[in-house]
Amino acid sequence: MTSSTAERGSGLRGWPAFVAVLLVPALLVAQTTGDGARPPASVVLRPLVDKVTRAQNKDRVVNEMELGVTALALGEIDVARHAFDSALHLIEITHGGTEQARQARSLWYEEGTKDFKGEPYERAMAYYYRGLIYLRDRDADNARACFNAAVLQDSFAEEQQNRCDFAVMYLMAAYATHLQGDKNARDEYFAEFLRFRPDFPVPDWDNSIIAVVETGKGPRKLADGVGHFQMKLFRGKGFKDVAAQLAVGQQKWRAYPAEDIAFQAMTRGSRPIDRILEGKVQFKKQAENVGTSLTSASSEVMVAAPLLGNSSGMQAAAGGLALIGIASALIASNAKPRADTRYWPNLPDTVHVAFLPKSVRGTAVSAAFLDAEGNELSRQEQTPPEAETLLWFKNS
Amino acid sequence: MKFLILFPVALAALLSGCATTMPSVNNAPGRPTAYVTADSPGRVQGIGMESQDIISMSDKMTRDMLAQPQLVSRPSPPRIILDSEYFRNEGSSRVNKNLITDRLRVDLNRSAQGRLLFIGREFVAAVETERRLKREGVTDQGSIRNTQATAGADFRLTGRIATSDAVDPKSGLTQRFTQITFELIDLEYSTIVWSNIYDYAKASQDDIIYR
DSSP states (O other): OOOOSSHHHTTOOOOHHHHHHHHHHHHHHHHHHSSSSSSHHHHHHHHHHHHHHHHHHGGGGHHHHHHHHHHTTTTTTHHHHHHHHOOOOOOHHHSSOHHHHHHHSSSSSSSGGSSOOOOOOHHHHHHHHHHHHHHTTTTTTHHHHHHHHHHHHHHTTTSSGTTOOHHHHHHHHHHHHHHHHHHHHHHHHHHHHHOOOSOOOOOOOOGEEEEEEESSOOOOOEEESSSGGEEEEOOOOOOOOOOOEEEEEEEEEEEEEEEHHHHHTTTOOOOOOHHHHHHHHHHHHHHHHHHHHHHHHHHHHHHHHHGSSSSHHHHHHHHHHHHHHHHHHHHHHHHHOOOOOOOOOOSEEEEEEEEEGGGGTTOOOEEEEEEETOOOEEEEEEOOOOTTOEEEEOOO | OHHHHEEEEEEEHHHHHHHOOOOOOOOOOOOOOOOOOOTSSOOOOOSOOOOOHHHHHHHHHHHHHHOOHHHHHSSSEEEEOOOTTEEEESSSSOOHHHHHHHHHHHHHHHHHHHHEEOOOGGGGHHHHHHOOOOOOOOSSOSSOOOOOOOOOOOOOEEEEEEEEEEEEETTEEEEEEEEEEEHHHHETTOOOOEEEEEEEEEEEEEEEEOO
């Protein structure tokens, strides 16, 4: 969906009014019933909503992405739905010839002045989360559309061998297609998934529901190189949870690591904007060199002027050279080649998937988050209601 | 002497370079809300389904269905279920399918002037509740009639939204072909009595800073 569907028409941009309806009553409830063990959803979400509404417009999408995942983890589905709809609306708009785009390309502004839309892995993940919410809403059609759109985002990878290899999106699309009742398309998506994860066990589609477990912390962007012109992606740090196990009573299922988000981020390849930033760096260097050379030459001329006779003319020339040198140095210092390092801070490192029998509906399903040695670090529990088609856990 | 001549020229060139590339501060005051036409492309665009597509599609299907004698020239008007239950989205664009089926049903209902009857199967629960209240004597019988049962349908709209996407990673050009199929299926004999297709392709290229 791009610019003009019903969801946008229904006031997607109206965060303040939306928040007033959803969170203010929640806050009132929280004040009277909060048990102190875990902060109520409204307390956790309020600063993130404030960030969306008060921060600059250019950061709106990244703030909505962060809010969306947090809200989803807290079970505030309406807030999450609204956040991702709004973020995707901005992602889907084609930006051509806007002022921010022009500024981001210009010498005098950093890349970070542009409206954030994220790198392809971030855009794909925005579709992924919206797809999960559609699955929760029993809207398999639009869930499938989201996973399809996520695959499309991955097509923007510069490295040929890594294009469209976002395997978990194929698996999720297969599941959504299964829920639609289209078995042929489901098998095609699943075959595509198996191309990347050949050892994934074939699910018993008709008798299973999908469980998605997210572990670790997502990739980080850092600026490197002269003037920080290179955006580099690194695996997230400061986490130990790398695996997950699901259980109902004594029955256990190891969740399969279906997607490595950091790998998706780091194999994107260079971006066209990198060449523009490199050009800015070259310009900055040249202007600095010219500035340094001219100011040194001017000093030399000043020293040599009395020895060469025409001292007043030579000194004037030296002054001129010094001025040009200073102007050149000033221009160099104003050129801003810094790369945009804003990133989605609460993405996972890995997405794990397991298919559980439909009989788990109505019973408590636990997800244990494990370290590399298989030691349990933490545990969450959910009881899927009857007819539920998705279980989603995030270690946060 | 050469330096004295070159100095002002070089300085002027440098300063003019700065002046022409320095962007002005964006002090645009925003834009008040304004009505825009729904049947032509708006200011905000992408490659998905937009209002003008839905309006043109509905218009084309309405005209085509009303031109079919096997539908509109029957001795008794055929009963049709036209909702989104069997209208499937298999594409890459998120779509509220009700936008399409609601518009088509309303356009047809208004234009057919009784030659087609539409059944609100989506609201069967409301109808059943009211019928039960009437028959239990909680309410009176209403002012029109009593029937043995609710209306059965002769035809049902089915359809599919499918897309084919192409991306050129070098240029950032994205193209999407969208095809929407509409079919009316005979609910006794399962034959397809009417079909039509609406399709379009859109391409767009995002700014280089987003590729």
